[in-house]
Amino acid sequence: MFKAAVIGQYIAGDSPIHRLDARTKILILLAYVIALFLAWTWAGQAALVAFAVGCLLCARLPVRSVIRGLRPILWLVAITLVLNALMTPGPVAYRILGFITISRPGIDFGLQMAVRLLLLFMASSLLTLTTPPVELTDGMESVLNPFRRLGVPAHDIAMMMTIALRFIPTLMTETERIMRAQAARGADFEHGSLGQRMRAMVPLLVPLFVSAFRRADELATAMEARAYRGGEGRTRWRQRHLGAADAMAGAAMLALVAVLVVVR
Amino acid sequence: MPIEVEDLRFSYGAADALGGVSLCIGDGERVAIVGATGSGKTTLVQHFNALLKPQRGRVVVDGIDIGARKADLREVRRRVGLVFQFPEYQLFEETVEADIAFGPKNFGMEPRVEEAMAMVGLPTALASRSPFSLSGGQMRRVAIAGVLATRPRHLVLDEPTAGLDPEGREELLARLLDLERTTIILVTHRMEEAARMDRVLVMASGGLVADERPRTLFAEEGRLARWALRAPDPVRLMHLLGLAGSVLTVDEAVDQVLARV
Ligand SMILES: Nc1ncnc2c1ncn2[C@@H]1O[C@H](COP(=O)(O)OP(=O)(O)OP(=O)(O)O)[C@@H](O)[C@H]1O
Numbered sequence A: 001m002f003k004a005a006v007i008g009q010y011i012a013g014d015s016p017i018h019r020l021d022a023r024t025k026i027l028i029l030l031a032y033v034i035a036l037f038l039a040w041t042w043a044g045q046a047a048l049v050a051f052a053v054g055c056l057l058c059a060r061l062p063v064r065s066v067i068r069g070l071r072p073i074l075w076l077v078a079i080t081l082v083l084n085a086l087m088t089p090g091p092v093a094y095r096i097l098g099f100i101t102i103s104r105p106g107i108d109f110g111l112q113m114a115v116r117l118l119l120l121f122m123a124s125s126l127l128t129l130t131t132p133p134v135e136l137t138d139g140m141e142s143v144l145n146p147f148r149r150l151g152v153p154a155h156d157i158a159m160m161m162t163i164a165l166r167f168i169p170t171l172m173t174e175t176e177r178i179m180r181a182q183a184a185r186g187a188d189f190e191h192g193s194l195g196q197r198m199r200a201m202v203p204l205l206v207p208l209f210v211s212a213f214r215r216a217d218e219l220a221t222a223m224e225a226r227a228y229r230g231g232e233g234r235t236r237w238r239q240r241h242l243g244a245a246d247a248m249a250g251a252a253m254l255a256l257v258a259v260l261v262v263v264r
Numbered sequence B: 001m002p003i004e005v006e007d008l009r010f011s012y013g014a015a016d017a018l019g020g021v022s023l024c025i026g027d028g029e030r031v032a033i034v035g036a037t038g039s040g041k042t043t044l045v046q047h048f049n050a051l052l053k054p055q056r057g058r059v060v061v062d063g064i065d066i067g068a069r070k071a072d073l074r075e076v077r078r079r080v081g082l083v084f085q086f087p088e089y090q091l092f093e094e095t096v097e098a099d100i101a102f103g104p105k106n107f108g109m110e111p112r113v114e115e116a117m118a119m120v121g122l123p124t125a126l127a128s129r130s131p132f133s134l135s136g137g138q139m140r141r142v143a144i145a146g147v148l149a150t151r152p153r154h155l156v157l158d159e160p161t162a163g164l165d166p167e168g169r170e171e172l173l174a175r176l177l178d179l180e181r182t183t184i185i186l187v188t189h190r191m192e193e194a195a196r197m198d199r200v201l202v203m204a205s206g207g208l209v210a211d212e213r214p215r216t217l218f219a220e221e222g223r224l225a226r227w228a229l230r231a232p233d234p235v236r237l238m239h240l241l242g243l244a245g246s247v248l249t250v251d252e253a254v255d256q257v258l259a260r261v
């Protein structure tokens, strides 16, 4: 039951997008997100949608799992749409029950925000869907590296992400185990009022936190025992090099920016 | 009333974890379940208390078919106490007493905490301590007491003695076997423990491959090796000495050897 909750978990594949260097993908995603919030015309948004759909097709991911991954944010998108439509002042386009008004700019703005949210989510899950976690965090580290002078702990951030990703499945298995153990003692997680159900989480959360802290402690000891002392002077087992594909991907992104500037 | 399993099949998605198991465990029986790692023991016993529902086949506990749509699973869980592998990781209350009382309260029973603590050999002085301030072995006993406190008719224990010191293991098992009018189903990797039960079920690759009295089971070494099992040390010793006889325990082995001298 928890397996489905993992959004954007890596799906192995051998598409051009899978083969791109993680750094390229991270930087393109960054540029894309910035573009997403600077493009205000419908033509610009169409170009952004086309780019995302193009990448998605290139990645040759199972369509169904991508759509399933989008489901959790549909509520957020719907709420954004409704709230914007209702709250934005302007000439009234529709009137419901006499006192609820929907303005034309409200609809426009709401739709744009909805598209933006969907694209934002789709683009970022495209990154995590096509990049193995280890490469992702390595890429993160290299991208953040130049900012180390400003005091950004690039290596530590990357290491923390790696560890967090590594422990997601472990914690899920653990959750399921503890849930079963408490159910055997008569705990009921599914019935009762909201308050009752929240209280029913205590026997689940306490052991879960206890075991998470225990694991963290053990991991820290194990890392220290192997003389881990941060990123200083650490070399990589896998060296990655940028190639022609990365240049092409970068060119595609530049082309998108050019289109956006033209249709502004 | 018995626990009946008919052609039970279960899979976690990939290969079958259980491929058609049938058995019947009567009231008050003492049964061991043994088998190599991953052979499906835990999967099987989780069905006894309706934590897993049969994907095919039937599991009937005291007349309640747990696969039935309107089955009273709470009643099943009250009747069958299940002690998980490493149960100390399920403790969560502020005091030992409150943790042991959790199960009985859920089932609407009066918690008899002291009685449960005595059953697992915990000094009552610990009742007001935090379970997290105890040693691993003590935590294990608290967790087992938490299940015993619900006074189950059938008690299923998944490797309850793993990781305990030899003396504690002996003592805990002896206490559990002392429980009267309770069915004991013990999942274990220790053949000496299995030898103390009335009946041993052997699991291999999701199937039940043997269901015998320990004496019969351990007499034949060739079969055991095929299931990645080994007879208890005294039994193997007698085989090595060429003294074919039916022994199970060290005491019996000593008697037999002395009788020869
Ligand atoms: N939660 C799960 N998800 C997927 N597969 C599982 C899960 N639990 C068990 N399995 C698989 O089902 C099979 C049977 O597992 P089970 O835990 O019942 O074995 P076991 O006999 O209890 O082993 P052990 O002696 O190690 O406790 C194994 O192949 C295992 O990999």
Ligand SMILES: [Mg+2]
Residues within 6 Å of the ligand: B041, B042, B043, B085, B158
């Ligand atoms: Mg097991």
